[in-house]
Amino acid sequence: MSLLEVKDLVKHYTRRKSLTNNLKLIVHAVDGVSFSIAKGEVLGLVGESGCGKSTLGRLITRLEETTGGEIYFREEEISSLRGSKLRLMRRNFQIMFQDTSSSLNPRWKISPIIEEPMLNFGMAESFRHNKCLELLDLVGLDKSDAEKYPHELSGGQRQRVNIARALALEPALLVCDEPVSSLDVSIRAQVLKLMQRLQQKLLLSYLFISHDLAAVSNIADRVAVMYLGQIVEILPAAGLEKAGTHPYTRVLIESVPVPDPHRAGALLRPAVRGEPPDPSNPPPGCRFHPRCPRAEERCRIEKPGLRKFESQHYAACHLL
Ligand SMILES: Nc1ncnc2c1ncn2[C@@H]1O[C@H](COP(=O)(O)OP(=O)(O)OP(=O)(O)O)[C@@H](O)[C@H]1O
Ligand code: SF4
Ligand SMILES: [Mg+2]
Helix, strand or coil, X not given: CEEEEEEEEXXXXXXXXXXXXXXXXXXXXXXXXXXXXXXXXXXXXXXXXXXXXXHHHHHHCCCCCCCEEEEEECCEECCCCCHHHHHHHHCCEEEECCCCCCCCCCCCCHHHHHHHHHHHCCCCHHHHXXXXXXXXXXXXXXXXXXXXXXXXXXXXXXHHHHHHHHHCCCCCEEEEECXXXXXXXXXXXXXXXXXXXXXXXXXXXXXXXXXXXXXXHHHCCEEEEEECCEEEEEEECCCHHHHCCCHHHHHHHHCCCEECXXXXXXXXXXXCCCCCCCXXXXXXXCCCHXXXXXXXXXXXXXXXXXXXXXXXXXXXXXXX
16 A cells, blocks of 8 residues: 555646736646655655756645645545644655755754644643654754754754654655755765664655755665656666666766766766756647657657556656
8 A cells, every 4th residue: 555646746836927027827847747655665756956846745745735636645635635634634744855054943942943843733841852852862963952053053963953853743754855955965975874764763755855866766765757847757766777768867867977087076977958948838749859869750749658667667758
């Protein structure tokens, strides 16, 4: 049984064409996305900036209303829940953002920050206090950190506080939206390791969002590749470098930094050519066709659907 399943999820925003032009444009941020996440599974989500990753994260945690489609949590349809039912359901999901400074209230000490979600659910003070100390220990912080303010901690420690707060209500699913991108390179690996350890210890499910295909394939069980509001390929993370077949996935794989034996540091292979198209005017047929090195006439007209290749491998391309 899936923990979470989404079917044909759609999110359209409307925006004005420009400051001087009142014409309304429809932004196709998420456009017909379906996938599932099992209990204890990490699903990685990658794609260029603006392809709809964060929107998808906000939709499944019910921070935003959907335009269409269905969301099932433990087989219960939750996209239409409202009021107290929604509030109770949302205990099961937490979302973690990239920016460690703005996500913590600078005027609050760490203990009320971690305890806030429990307070919102009416939990007693002594319970909250003990749980807070337990959570600090779980994420590798000291009990004395409870009395500090966010500015007294490093970026890595602040992200540990975010993790502790996200775990306070014992959620089943964590949406991790670029959780380490704002951190110093030297501490990214430590925080990623912690997230991995917690996921295994608490049997959590993650939707792990990142630009960095290499980081995602390290932590994820499966990876979904998103392009302009749609999933174009979904496959097991192990062996992804060889198994990824969609032309867009191939470009992402080939853009990953590779070691250069003649120079210190890394060399970046060329990324996808051209600018991403405008989500308020997506191309017809295959949305990737204006930038695809393998595009044919048919790709400009006919939209490819996700097809199954192997038990956990799906891709949307006419040529596969
Ligand atoms: N509240 C909003 N109103 C209008 N358009 C929005 C809104 N939120 C997102 N969008 C648009 O929806 C599209 C998807 O945005 P989203 O933030 O989900 O992308 P992303 O993949 O998370 O990008 P990034 O990697 O830069 O974080 C973008 O074109 C964005 O401008
Ligand atoms: S359907 Fe055509 S344009 Fe789209 S990815 Fe496949 S080859 Fe490229
Ligand atoms: Mg984003």
